[in-house]
Amino acid sequence: MTFTAQILTLYPEMFPGPLGTSLAGRALAERKWACDTINPREFATDKHRSVDDTPAGGGAGMVLRADIMAAAVDHAVERMAEQVRSSRAQSRDGLAGNDVSTSLDTNGEEPLAAVSGEPVEPRLSDGRRPSTSSGLTDLPLTAPILAMTPRGKPLTQARVREIAAGPGVTIICGRFEGFDERLFDARDIEQVSIGDYILSGGEMGALVLLDACIRLLPGVMGASSSGDDESFENVILEYPQYTRPQIWEGRIIPEVLRSGDHAKIAAWRKQRAEEDTRLRRPDLWERHRDAPDQSPSGAQEKDKDKE
Structure with a gap:
């Protein structure tokens, strides 16, 4: 179609x-x-x-x-x-x-x-x-x-x-x-x-x-999961992204992203996504706080108010 x-x-x-x-x-x-x-x-x-x-x-x-x-x-x-x-x-x-x-x-x-x-x-x-x-x-x-x-x-x-x-x-x-x-x-x-x-x-x-x-039409982005973790897909903003080189102008990619520990990486991404949303988009954070939260790892869980 x-x-x-x-x-x-x-x-x-x-x-x-x-x-x-x-x-x-x-x-x-x-x-x-x-x-x-x-x-x-x-x-x-x-x-x-x-x-x-x-x-x-x-x-x-x-x-x-x-x-x-x-x-x-x-x-x-x-x-x-x-x-x-x-x-x-x-x-x-x-x-x-x-x-x-x-x-x-x-x-x-x-x-x-x-x-x-x-x-x-x-x-x-x-x-x-x-x-x-x-x-x-x-x-x-x-x-x-x-x-x-x-x-x-x-x-x-x-x-x-x-x-x-x-x-x-x-x-x-x-x-x-x-x-x-x-x-x-x-x-x-x-x-x-x-x-x-x-x-x-x-x-x-x-x-x-x-x-x-x-970009959401079937076959346009390639992998169907390409946009799953992007900003607004799960109400909150997306976590920060990094790529090579590992060190640039004295700034290094966060250690957790180089660890290979997928559970720790998912937790770090979820934390950063929430922190950035609270600071940059308090309107989104208010909508997110009491609603079921989809973490960047894809796991569904109840969001807890950390304030």
């Missing part, structure tokens, strides 16, 4: 941009994900292809019109549904030609469903149901629609994982003074922010969001 990213932007030439290189670029070439752009100006109704107008009540700047943006969003929803249907059909065909069986394991007997004429649920040759990554009917035809805006909820790693596990995402890039609020009243759109600062438009935020999602 190809993860499809649709971006509604007044500047389609900004995509894929940096996502056309490195891991994301390789994944794009391998069709692990697809990048499509939609320019809202295509849905404008005047000869100037206007998408904005002056703010109601007065004020500086311009506001993106609800009618124009809604028309672009509706088009994106329809196109996403068609792409998911097509990708799902291709995945079914591919599995049917490989290890999907349309009969259950009945020890050589003809399956009851086949005798009764009822459709048989597809199964892999080992009896398992095809997973979401196989691209069959367990995926919805719809994908979340996100609007990049400083008025949105902060983007989190947990939300990124949810998006990456689905069929794709539609991202609306804000510009000017933002969107006519009626757009969000009339359509199911999630407002998202990547931080407490202002950019010239939502395109950079969209690139950030997509990069975070793409």
Whole structure:
């Protein structure tokens, strides 16, 4: 199943941009994900292809019109549904030609469903149901629609994982003074922010969001555990990293990391991750303190308040 990213932007030439290189670029070439752009100006109704107008009540700047943006969003929803249907059909065909069986394991007997004429649920040759990554009917035809805006909820790693596990995402890039609020009243759109600062438009935020999602797609990072211990995966920050040379400008790699004692290394990493989180991100530490903690070693345990 190809993860499809649709971006509604007044500047389609900004995509894929940096996502056309490195891991994301390789994944794009391998069709692990697809990048499509939609320019809202295509849905404008005047000869100037206007998408904005002056703010109601007065004020500086311009506001993106609800009618124009809604028309672009509706088009994106329809196109996403068609792409998911097509990708799902291709995945079914591919599995049917490989290890999907349309009969259950009945020890050589003809399956009851086949005798009764009822459709048989597809199964892999080992009896398992095809997973979401196989691209069959367990995926919805719809994908979340996100609007990049400083008025949105902060983007989190947990939300990124949810998006990456689905069929794709539609991202609306804000510009000017933002969107006519009626757009969000009339359509199911999630407002998202990547931080407490202002950019010239939502395109950079969209690139950030997509990069975070793409690296989590199957086969993109290589080993499935590559990102397990990274910052935010377990609420707290990641532990410090070191590599060769062992001594650099008089600074030496901590002895415990050179000891070969995996239990001590795991304990040191957990301690440093917690210490750095307390000092640098007290907001994360507060969320972490009373919740079950996943240590860098992967062991689940109750966190104890050391303060």
